[in-house]
Amino acid sequence: MIVTEALTKDFDATRAxxxxxxxxxxxxxxxxxxxxxxxxxxxxxxxxxxxGPTSGTxxxxxxxxxxxxxxxxxxxxxxxxxxGMYEGLSAARNLVFYARxxxxxxVEGQVEKYLRMLGLWERRYELVGTFxxxxxxxxxxxxxxLHEPKVLFLDEPTSGLDPQMARTVREFIQELRGEGRTIVLxxxxxxxxxxxxxxxxVIRSRLLILxxxxxxxxRLFGRTVVFHLGGPAEDHRAAVAGFDFIQSLDVVDxxxxxxxxxxxxxxxxxxxxxxxxxxDIQFVGEVRRSLEDIYLQIMEMKA
Amino acid sequence: MDKVIAxxxxxxxxxxxxxxxxxxxxxxxxxxTAIPLVMLRAITAGDGGDAFGLTEAVGxxxxxxxxxxxxxxxxxxxxxxFMPLFLMMPTIIPITIASYSIVGEKTTRTxxxxxxxxxxxxxxxxxxxxxxxxxxxAATWIGFGIFVAGGLAMGLSRDLAARxxxxxxxxxxFVVGPLLALAGVSIAVMISSRTSDPRVAEQISGLFVLxxxxxxxxxxxxxxxxxxxLILWIALVMVVLDLALLYFATRxxxxxxxxxxxx
Numbered sequence: 377m378i379v380t381e382a383l384t385k386d387f388d389a390t391r392a393x394x395x396x397x398x399x400x401x402x403x404x405x406x407x408x409x410x411x412x413x414x415x416x417x418x419x420x421x422x423x424x425x426x427x428g429p430t431s432g433t434x435x436x437x438x439x440x441x442x443x444x445x446x447x448x449x450x451x452x453x454x455x456x457x458x459x460g461m462y463e464g465l466s467a468a469r470n471l472v473f474y475a476r477x478x479x480x481x482x483v484e485g486q487v488e489k490y491l492r493m494l495g496l497w498e499r500r501y502e503l504v505g506t507f508x509x510x511x512x513x514x515x516x517x518x519x520x521x522l523h524e525p526k527v528l529f530l531d532e533p534t535s536g537l538d539p540q541m542a543r544t545v546r547e548f549i550q551e552l553r554g555e556g557r558t559i560v561l562x563x564x565x566x567x568x569x570x571x572x573x574x575x576x577x578v579i580r581s582r583l584l585i586l587x588x589x590x591x592x593x594x595r596l597f598g599r600t601v602v603f604h605l606g607g608p609a610e611d612h613r614a615a616v617a618g619f620d621f622i623q624s625l626d627v628v629d630x631x632x633x634x635x636x637x638x639x640x641x642x643x644x645x646x647x648x649x650x651x652x653x654x655x656d657i658q659f660v661g662e663v664r665r666s667l668e669d670i671y672l673q674i675m676e677m678k679a
Numbered sequence: 680m681d682k683v684i685a686x687x688x689x690x691x692x693x694x695x696x697x698x699x700x701x702x703x704x705x706x707x708x709x710x711x712t713a714i715p716l717v718m719l720r721a722i723t724a725g726d727g728g729d730a731f732g733l734t735e736a737v738g739x740x741x742x743x744x745x746x747x748x749x750x751x752x753x754x755x756x757x758x759x760x761f762m763p764l765f766l767m768m769p770t771i772i773p774i775t776i777a778s779y780s781i782v783g784e785k786t787t788r789t790x791x792x793x794x795x796x797x798x799x800x801x802x803x804x805x806x807x808x809x810x811x812x813x814x815x816x817a818a819t820w821i822g823f824g825i826f827v828a829g830g831l832a833m834g835l836s837r838d839l840a841a842r843x844x845x846x847x848x849x850x851x852x853f854v855v856g857p858l859l860a861l862a863g864v865s866i867a868v869m870i871s872s873r874t875s876d877p878r879v880a881e882q883i884s885g886l887f888v889l890x891x892x893x894x895x896x897x898x899x900x901x902x903x904x905x906x907x908x909l910i911l912w913i914a915l916v917m918v919v920l921d922l923a924l925l926y927f928a929t930r931x932x933x934x935x936x937x938x939x940x941x942x
Binding site: 387421424426427428446449450452454456458460461462463464465469473474476477478479516519 | 692790796797798799939
């Protein structure tokens, strides 16, 4: 659905995006992560045909950026970094205006559909200037969907929202994913990216790494299993130290912390050995590395 | 065209909520229509209108007053002094509207979502331009209508009243007025691209009114008299100026430029 080849954008002497080559498949939720100024918004603006690339190519929904820009704008929806709604107009009036801009055939129908879907129907005649940030964000999402785009760009969809509103927005994005739309989102909220994205690309002007969150966990940290014992774990280190499949072994008080490539197959072996050595195993758990750990690890590695 | 109409409607809904814009669009035309009417009232209530001795003032006056009685000539000359006021209206009003409309979009960050829609740059400029120019031209024409009706109500002679429908006035009101409005919009677009405060944009763009103020001063002091050929020259100059201003405004009003350079 989206293919970029060596996509590059310069602003005078500053290279904002460098040689970005990514492919986003139809129906995929793709997260674009990176520090401030990494080029995330610039990338989205290029893919939404708002600005042109300095070099390289990008094809969005079968249309080439820089050549079929009008068609791209018809095919994509964008949630910009700030909602940017007209505060002196009502919610309904804002959406009616944008529906006409997007050449929507059934203006009233689409406006009603998305106002209801996002829980704003009852407040449709109220001025947007009186809305909370979360409501404006929901209205901006509705605006991005009015013309039923195949591709959706969401720039910081949960930025500045309280946890409850962030959850509502996140759940709505999950619904959209269920409809088979291709979604590219940028966010600093790594929990949101972890829950929503099939794959993530970390950029800092250029692409640093690209994979699914699970694969990145595996690649960067392996899988970590903690065995909680009834006594000092140091006494039982020798019982497991000989297994060559163990990638790393740490002892912390009563806990044995092992990094294992395939815990489903290797946990029973470890447990048997510990029991034979007289250890009381209270419980076993896997440590799930957060996407934040992964992100920070990538940033540290690439620094 | 639907997008342009939608944009014009949106602009009016937004911009006319601003009391200052509303004041400019309503009060300035009223004031500028009232001034010549008050003058007209003053001279028609006097000794027949030649109290200023204008018929003797300058040779050009004889040309302007051809076919009018001496008293009527005096009235016509005095009223003609205020013709440039009807040229100021279509200049000031669009500058105010366009400044608030464009800078307003910048400060509320509504331009990016708008530019992300399939609206073309030409449609966007046309929508913004028409939203600013139409009220200005309409206010000017309504003001002119009120002025003529007021004049007739004050008992102007048929010959003198007919002068307001001669090519001099018609060209000024119906040709030069819209051309000035267009120039005002283009200038406001250019200035607005460089400022983030609508009042600053309006004040800087407002300097464009100075040539018209100069016209009023030149005419009042007898340096020039607006006649048919002069107004045609002004119209011609405005056409050339509008084309040049539109070219520069369009160049500045490009999506990428707006998103990355407008601060």
